[in-house]
Amino acid sequence: MTAATDRVPDLLDAAAIGQWDRECDVLVIGQGVAGSCAALEAHRAGAEVLIVERASGGGGASAMSSGIYYLGGGTAVQKAMGYDDTPDEMANFIMASCDPLDPQAVRQFCDDSPAHFDWLEEQGVPFERTEFKGKAVYLLDTTCLMSTGNEKVWPYKLVARPAPRGHKVAGEGENAGHAGMAPLLARCEAEGIPAMYDSAVTALVADASGRVVGVRVKQSDRTIHVKARRAVIIAAGSYNMNRDMIAKNLPLLGETSEPLGIPSNDGMGVLLGLSAGAGTSAMDGVIPTGSIYPPAQLIKGIVVNKRGERFVTEDSYHGRLGNFVMEQPDQKAWLILDSEIFAYPENPFARHQLVDGWETIEEMEAGLGLPTGSLVKTMAEYNTAAAEGKDPVLHKSAEWLKPLDQPPYAAFDISFDRSTYLYITLGGLKTGPNGECLTPRAEPIPGLYAVGASAAHIPRNGKAYASGMSLGPGSYFGRRAGRHAAGANWAT
Amino acid sequence: MTAATDRVPDLLDAAAIGQWDRECDVLVIGQGVAGSCAALEAHRAGAEVLIVERASGGGGASAMSSGIYYLGGGTAVQKAMGYDDTPDEMANFIMASCDPLDPQAVRQFCDDSPAHFDWLEEQGVPFERTEFKGKAVYLLDTTCLMSTGNEKVWPYKLVARPAPRGHKVAGEGENAGHAGMAPLLARCEAEGIPAMYDSAVTALVADASGRVVGVRVKQSDRTIHVKARRAVIIAAGSYNMNRDMIAKNLPLLGETSEPLGIPSNDGMGVLLGLSAGAGTSAMDGVIPTGSIYPPAQLIKGIVVNKRGERFVTEDSYHGRLGNFVMEQPDQKAWLILDSEIFAYPENPFARHQLVDGWETIEEMEAGLGLPTGSLVKTMAEYNTAAAEGKDPVLHKSAEWLKPLDQPPYAAFDISFDRSTYLYITLGGLKTGPNGECLTPRAEPIPGLYAVGASAAHIPRNGKAYASGMSLGPGSYFGRRAGRHAAGANWAT
Numbered sequence A, B: 001m002t003a004a005t006d007r008v009p010d011l012l013d014a015a016a017i018g019q020w021d022r023e024c025d026v027l028v029i030g031q032g033v034a035g036s037c038a039a040l041e042a043h044r045a046g047a048e049v050l051i052v053e054r055a056s057g058g059g060g061a062s063a064m065s066s067g068i069y070y071l072g073g074g075t076a077v078q079k080a081m082g083y084d085d086t087p088d089e090m091a092n093f094i095m096a097s098c099d100p101l102d103p104q105a106v107r108q109f110c111d112d113s114p115a116h117f118d119w120l121e122e123q124g125v126p127f128e129r130t131e132f133k134g135k136a137v138y139l140l141d142t143t144c145l146m147s148t149g150n151e152k153v154w155p156y157k158l159v160a161r162p163a164p165r166g167h168k169v170a171g172e173g174e175n176a177g178h179a180g181m182a183p184l185l186a187r188c189e190a191e192g193i194p195a196m197y198d199s200a201v202t203a204l205v206a207d208a209s210g211r212v213v214g215v216r217v218k219q220s221d222r223t224i225h226v227k228a229r230r231a232v233i234i235a236a237g238s239y240n241m242n243r244d245m246i247a248k249n250l251p252l253l254g255e256t257s258e259p260l261g262i263p264s265n266d267g268m269g270v271l272l273g274l275s276a277g278a279g280t281s282a283m284d285g286v287i288p289t290g291s292i293y294p295p296a297q298l299i300k301g302i303v304v305n306k307r308g309e310r311f312v313t314e315d316s317y318h319g320r321l322g323n324f325v326m327e328q329p330d331q332k333a334w335l336i337l338d339s340e341i342f343a344y345p346e347n348p349f350a351r352h353q354l355v356d357g358w359e360t361i362e363e364m365e366a367g368l369g370l371p372t373g374s375l376v377k378t379m380a381e382y383n384t385a386a387a388e389g390k391d392p393v394l395h396k397s398a399e400w401l402k403p404l405d406q407p408p409y410a411a412f413d414i415s416f417d418r419s420t421y422l423y424i425t426l427g428g429l430k431t432g433p434n435g436e437c438l439t440p441r442a443e444p445i446p447g448l449y450a451v452g453a454s455a456a457h458i459p460r461n462g463k464a465y466a467s468g469m470s471l472g473p474g475s476y477f478g479r480r481a482g483r484h485a486a487g488a489n490w491a492t
Helices: A034-042 A060-064 A074-081 A087-098 A103-122 A179-188 A245-247 A268-275 A294-299 A318-326 A363-368 A374-387 A471-485 B033-044 B060-064 B076-079 B088-100 B102-124 B178-190 B243-249 B270-274 B297-301 B317-326 B360-369 B374-387 B471-485
Strands: A021-029 A048-053 A066-069 A166-168 A201-207 A210-219 A223-234 A288-289 A302-304 A332-336 A353-358 A411-412 A422-425 A436-438 A444-450 B020-029 B049-052 B068-070 B166-168 B199-205 B212-218 B222-234 B286-289 B302-304 B334-338 B355-359 B409-414 B422-425 B436-438 B444-450
Touching: A021 A034, A021 A210, A021 A471, A034 A048, A034 A179, A034 A223, A034 A471, A048 A223, A060 A179, A066 A471, A074 A103, A087 B102, A103 A471, A201 A223, A201 A268, A210 A318, A210 A444, A223 A268, A223 A471, A268 A444, A288 A318, A294 A332, A294 B020, A302 A374, A353 A363, A363 A374, A363 A411, A444 A471, B020 B033, B020 B212, B020 B471, B033 B049, B033 B060, B033 B222, B033 B471, B049 B222, B060 B178, B068 B471, B076 B102, B088 B102, B102 B471, B199 B222, B199 B270, B212 B355, B212 B444, B222 B270, B222 B471, B270 B444, B302 B374, B355 B360, B360 B374, B360 B409, B444 B471
Parallel strands: A021 A048, A021 A223, A223 A444, B020 B049, B020 B222, B222 B444
Antiparallel strands: A066 A166, A201 A210, A210 A223, A288 A422, A302 A332, A332 A411, A353 A411, A436 A444, B068 B166, B199 B212, B212 B222, B286 B422, B302 B334, B334 B409, B355 B409, B436 B444
16 A cells, blocks of 8 residues: 555546546545645535545544644744744744745745644644743653744844744653644544545546546555545655655665654655646755754764764754764764763664763774864864854854863764664645645646645755644645635635 | 766776876866866875866866856955955855855865965956945956845845955956966966866776776877876866756756856766766756846846745845746746836846836736736735835845835846746765765765866855855865865865
8 A cells, every 4th residue: 555666656537537436525635634634624615525544544644743833923822931922033933944935835824823823722732831941852741832943043043033833732752743633633523524544545637637636546445536526635744654765865864764654654645746747845855863962961062073073053953963964974973072061862762872981082082083183173172162152163052062171071973874863854745825736837736735744844954944844834734725725715 | 078968977997997098196177267276286285287178278167257256254355345254254154045064164165265365366366456336247347346145135144244255357248257267277387287188088997996096088089098196186067068967957947048158067077976986966956047137226126926926035146036936836927116216137148028017006917917916915015014114024125125106117027938047057076175076975985076066066056156156165175175186285
């Protein structure tokens, strides 16, 4: 049932379909967060909706995720916790960090973000009025608000006033996302939106004009064709698990990094879009994460490459730092600490190994096999500037600056090919402000939409990503696509 | 003699070369600005240098260019014209706008930039102490200093103090670059650096360890093999003219845009590097330019797409604006003016066509075939904010804001497929701080360097480019590669 290769399926000709086995107005492929939101909005706008889901139930990768929604501009939680974030500040941050292809769509997302948060709560998605002020990659408890991106990192902090915009659903454990998906799935069921499970869409069907008018569905015992009178919405997740597509688009990921996702994140959504002439975007974008924090004090260390040089400010979002590590010589990097800040990284997945401890920087340099004098020079310059609260080249914020001058010294190997970096791909189908699939020349393809991780993310590389930039925009543009596909105007 | 396809040539085995026809220490492929600077530095560091150039004389695309070097940090010209630019500000601008893969190399370029300018003058490259304060794409006279990038554009203006960093050589006409190349070529000749002209390198030669040790050269009447005892430096220009590589990497360029370059910019430099296992970077980066200015007053107009929406701030560098136009629906865009600012774009190459004039915005909207109400809404919002000196979504600077409310109105068609956009590719071989060719995993390839447009530019897309970011870094990293290849430490 999964696409093992990057082969684009055939686009079927509607004229060759003898008889449709079933009909609907709007067919939604996949029932993760984007598909669920699309289905709900299309249904409420009066369309006859059908969900086709490969798994035996809804939830998708959204339910397996840590459950963080990137939202802001003054959400109820932000207000309750005392932040006066505005759509202007949120948009400025995304504009500056992502340089997005569609600034107007980004602006809409930011303007509508507080209302969209309210809508999610109205559906029963639970969010507490609580905040975590520390540095974490994900939270195991139900705390809601957290800084999850590069908002406080130079140069973005100069462009937009930082505010925490990660909104975690009130679920526990590593896969808290399910606590957000359960209410959405319950709504779909309560409102009578039909869903076919254990059903894989294996091809799109188009009419002579190129309009997408249906799909072919493979079930365990049969293959059927379903007509979609208005539109097909692809919400089938990312291509994280498609080895051929990964090898082609992200050759640097290598053998040791591991995809974060579920088996159906095999790129079939992207391949279906390609079959209908859709363009893609950001296919080489990825977040490889093997965070050095928590604990936060480790950010006061420095990260160096095989040349003994720093290459990224250590207070970056973990996906940004990981992206830079991936691109370093031989993908090698080390986290350097002194005794004052020494701690083990609390990252159970990355498994960063302690290399050793040394009494002098010279010994550490030799122990790590770095060029003679390189680390000595790097640390001398860093320490001199840090003592003045400065980092002239990479601009780490003053709160994380301190001279690393208290022996013994220690180094953790955070090399890309030694630690385990978990990755999320960011590329996907090119889409318009309502999730319309676009051709390479950005013209809408009639009858076809893509949302969630089947569509390209707003950030086109992991350096610009923030946790929650999948569920946040995924749910919002899912809703827009649902309404648009049903022929209704957008309203939050 | 040119690579018509994207076929990577074979890497020849040194053991199979019966006899070398010629030997040198450092072989430089191409005698544009990067190759000339590399040859001079390697020669002066004591290496026996040989230049192999396809044309009948030196100069390359550098001599055909408009002759702008992006340099700053307090050059002699900047100081003479009253600017107190610093390496910090220059580096901050490049860091924020380019998010470069190698921050330390960028920093070195900025720190050394004033001294590198002095070096260029010492070689005889002529620069006046003059400044052009207006908006231009290139200058026909000998004026030197000009703003050529996005320094004054949001958000970069918030991160680094803007300074003009385009340094044009004191030559006249569209191809002033020759005035900068002539002295460098004369120096090469005066110092006795041998050059073989009408000679195309068609393959690299490597030893059993993978070290590049020579090249195969095709001349009109024979094919010879030249041994390079220390290194081969690829300075053979961009892949602008290679149709296969363009189609593969930049499918959006289409049929109507035209490459800026010379026939030998056929990607052979990149292909030679690939043959030795080098990686590439930014191969999908391009500057398509069809500037709307001069005259500068046109920047007070707005640019809209087929949806009737603005998508990029109009005070952007022309390459940034063109890059956004390329990505718009159906690649369509119009420059909208009112009678107060009406003028014809003075861009002889782009040939932007005046569509028509209209008494009302509604008529203009209909005349351009835009969705009903779209342009009316866009202009109403723009005019209201502009009256207050604001542009909340796209942040055009106040000096370019004025309500467009003086009929009649006019529109120029600046669509990507209607106007003639001239393009420069930015992608190329992945290189280290001394121009070392790197594998995809960023490990140096022994004996191989790439500089100038055969290497990837610092800006990885046209949105981040500034005029002069080819000649400036090309000459600087050319020098570094020359010294490094000769076994000498870097010294400005």
